[in-house]
Amino acid sequence: MPELPEVETTRRGILPYLKNKSIETVAVRNRQLRWPVPARLKNHLSGQKILDITRRGKYLVFGFDHGHMLIHLGMSGSLRIVKSNSEIRKHDHIDWLINNGRVLRYHDPRKFGSVLWTSGEPGQHKLLKTLGPEPLSDTFDAGYLYEKSRKRQLAVKNFIMNSTVVTGVGNIYANEALFLAGIHPLRQAGKISFERYEALVTAIKNVLHAAIEQGGTTLRDFVNGDGNPGYFRQQLRVYQRAGQPCCVCKKPVRLLSIGQRASYYCTECQR
DNA sequence: ATGCGGACCTGTTAGC
DNA sequence: TGCTAACAGGTCCGCA
Structure with missing residues (x-):
């Protein structure tokens, strides 16, 4: 589904609801994605404030004090802001409960996407390290x-x-x-x-x-x-x-x- | 080093 | 109308 413009559209859509907000808890219903969702994701994120959401290629990079969460939407992934009482559909893998009463929800029928955690520099992560320049940057000419x-x-x-x-x-x-x-x-x-x-x-x-x-x-x-x-x-x-x-x-x-x-x-x- | 094909998975559509 | 096969926005990995 998503290419760079769709990922960027998603980023812009969710950012106002999430920037400088805290994650109360995380509900992982299905860990099975391209790589298993880290077992410790909830531990990493509970009570932590989202400092910013940036994009590298088709990866969304959620910044925290102590590390970064990387999300790739694969072929069929989507991220939406929903109300906390919103009905859970098939393939709704993960909910992040935000301290403003909203929920960030990850949905991915084909399971080609990924949700990862890295404590180091995100750019040094194995999956980001080999990426070429951003197409919209000046270095791409x-x-x-x-x-x-x-x-x-x-x-x-x-x-x-x-x-x-x-x-x-x-x-x-x-x-x-x-x-x-x-x-x-x-x-x-x-x-x-x-x-x-x-x-x-x-x-x-x-x-x-x-x-x-x-x-x-x-x-x-x-x-x-x-x-x-x-x-x-x-x-x-x-x-x-x-x-x-x-x-x-x-x-x-x-x-x-x-x-x-x-x-x-x-x-x-x-x- | 380069380039190709297979793999992952489900839902929708095209064709018989 | 119903079944089956092909195809779909991504990309990593292993092999030649």
């Missing part, structure tokens, strides 16, 4: 992508979806950015010019910014922390539009599986 891609044989789509290259570009926005930049998704990463990487970097930043402004893309059931959907879906140019006319040249949008992921593109507009 054409020079970086161009240098990083030299001698690489893989398809450019797989290249930009590799989290060690740049973190947070998932399947929806990889498809959209390649369309906006006019680059065929199968083109070899190492053979793309500096100028074309300039266009691609701009496209990635633009599409992510636009999606964040629209509250993310709701395909099936994504909702932000307040339970509202995102509205970027209406602005998708190629994603899930196979067979429909390209919005620029009217040729039908093509669908191809690249690296086991659905890839949508226009043969006329993307070379």
Whole structure:
């Protein structure tokens, strides 16, 4: 479900309810996620104040005096603020009871997400340490992508979806950015010019910014922390539009599986 | 070092 | 209409 814009939308949605609030207790109903929820999570968090919530790639990083809680939403995870008497649904894994009477609730049918604790620097955590630059930061630019891609044989789509290259570009926005930049998704990463990487970097930043402004893309059931959907879906140019006319040249949008992921593109507009 | 495929899991949709 | 198979927004890991 969530890519970077959806994670950022979630962060912004829940932050006002949680920043500088304390966690009274934690109820873990189902520890089974990508990695088991730490048995000591409740001990770590009870009575502790949430100092801030930041984002690294698609990870949410909850800051406390004595450590950090990392949450990844995987493919189907969501975090919502609910009332304390809110009915518990199937796949509601974890509740954090907040001292303002609200509850932060983690829901994840496919269990690909994760909730972890780290007492050290979060950036040194095994899962964050290898992440590439933030796509919306200044260090992510054409020079970086161009240098990083030299001698690489893989398809450019797989290249930009590799989290060690740049973190947070998932399947929806990889498809959209390649369309906006006019680059065929199968083109070899190492053979793309500096100028074309300039266009691609701009496209990635633009599409992510636009999606964040629209509250993310709701395909099936994504909702932000307040339970509202995102509205970027209406602005998708190629994603899930196979067979429909390209919005620029009217040729039908093509669908191809690249690296086991659905890839949508226009043969006329993307070379 | 690089790149690929399998693995994790459930719900929804497409096709027969 | 009902059953089965394929597919879905992620990414880590092991193998060649």
